[in-house]
Amino acid sequence: MPPLPVIALYRQGERHPQAQACAACEVRSTALFGALDDAALDRIHTHIASLTLEPETTVYDRGTAGLAVYTLRSGVVRFERSNARGDRRIVRLAGRGDLIGQEALLQRPYTDEAVACTPVQLCRIPRTLIDELTRGENTLPRALMMRWQSALDAAEAWVFDLSTGPARLRLLRLLRRLAEHTDEAGLIWLPRREDIGAMLDMTVETASRLVSTLRREGVLELLPPRHARLDLAALEAATRRADEG
Amino acid sequence: MPPLPVIALYRQGERHPQAQACAACEVRSTALFGALDDAALDRIHTHIASLTLEPETTVYDRGTAGLAVYTLRSGVVRFERSNARGDRRIVRLAGRGDLIGQEALLQRPYTDEAVACTPVQLCRIPRTLIDELTRGENTLPRALMMRWQSALDAAEAWVFDLSTGPARLRLLRLLRRLAEHTDEAGLIWLPRREDIGAMLDMTVETASRLVSTLRREGVLELLPPRHARLDLAALEAATRRADEG
DNA sequence: CGAGCCGTTGAGGGGATTCAAGCTCAGTGG
């Protein structure tokens, strides 16, 4: 699936402060609301909130009323589910440019708990705003459907890549995926061992053993806390060995 | 997630033969295209193809151009992915009332191979038809988004339920899910052991051993080929034991 | 009736879990 245009609001030469912020947004590439008139654009910008969250902060809880969708401008967000006994499973990750919390547009409660993994920058877009804009518009539904399909694809790929095969291979594939979210310093976010466990359905001990092994093999350089540098070539080689051999 | 209204085309007293078939459709409950005028409705019905497929028939292949979406009127369809080496994984199931192949509406190739598990009855709806109808319509996008969200939810639940925990528990949860698709005779579709393996990431031998064990425990009565009768109470009890104990 | 697919069962080995102990490191208070 090709990269999607980022949902962002912008227009050149706008006076509203938030409009300027949107105009300067570094992840904008396609104006989802490009077809709107000036009045609508101004009204939009006053309702968009830009927020920054610390790691481990909850964006929204599973089951709560969905009042807004979010565009993820930077950082990594995870989606979790857990049962009454506290067994936890991370079922998906979102990265730069992804739209999260789309359930809100259907007046549905959020289906997962969304938690920041790294520092994240979000644009909060109230549900009612999109409701308003959808009336009579045609481009918006299509762009939204694109996100939905993208999320669905990600969820199915999660099953195929991260829930299939021996533990070592699953971890290698997770690292490959985390490499997509490399930060400015060239580092990846390396989850706590417990979170690796929740992503790959393994114990913390197994996660720790495997990470340590990869470190000794030179695939990974640990840079605590929660960061690492990857040797992509070594990673690819190890992956090929693990799944061919 | 509450049950979704089935996407179906119908209108009372229509003359076109397919229109009559749609009017008589047993899974209709909400007219997705209810707001259309007569001419549009007639044009629609001439393009809807109703088809019946044998088990193991492919509905569409992963990667091929998506030219139509399908409403599943009866039966079970599975979504598969596989890599170059032939490792196969079933990543989702669809049942009565589900909409499949939504990627087509975005002019995207199908992201999975879709295969009939049981005899299935489908309504084939050409992509262009929906394109046409979406112009100026408002209710359609919302209903479609509902399907998308539903599919996404199913995919994430698949990770949480069927890719987590020990093999026996995963199988019990799969059976619970297959019970949702019980047929007129009160039987469930019981996949081939190889397919159980592809759903739950286990070998055919393990799948066979576990199924046999459940049969001996009275949870399951095998009715080859590919069918079984479930003792739901025993199933729940076994699940609780496996889960808590 | 032999060929092939599917399901079942056994034996053995390996990979992941379980249980346990010790480590590093940051924060705290004596």
Next chain:
DNA sequence: CCACTGAGCTTGAATCCCCTCAACGGCTCG
């Protein structure tokens, strides 16, 4: 300053679950 503490990470040893390899029986079909 430094022992104390607790959370997160690592490592070891024993166990067990699941995989691998193998053999066999039932069934359909050419």
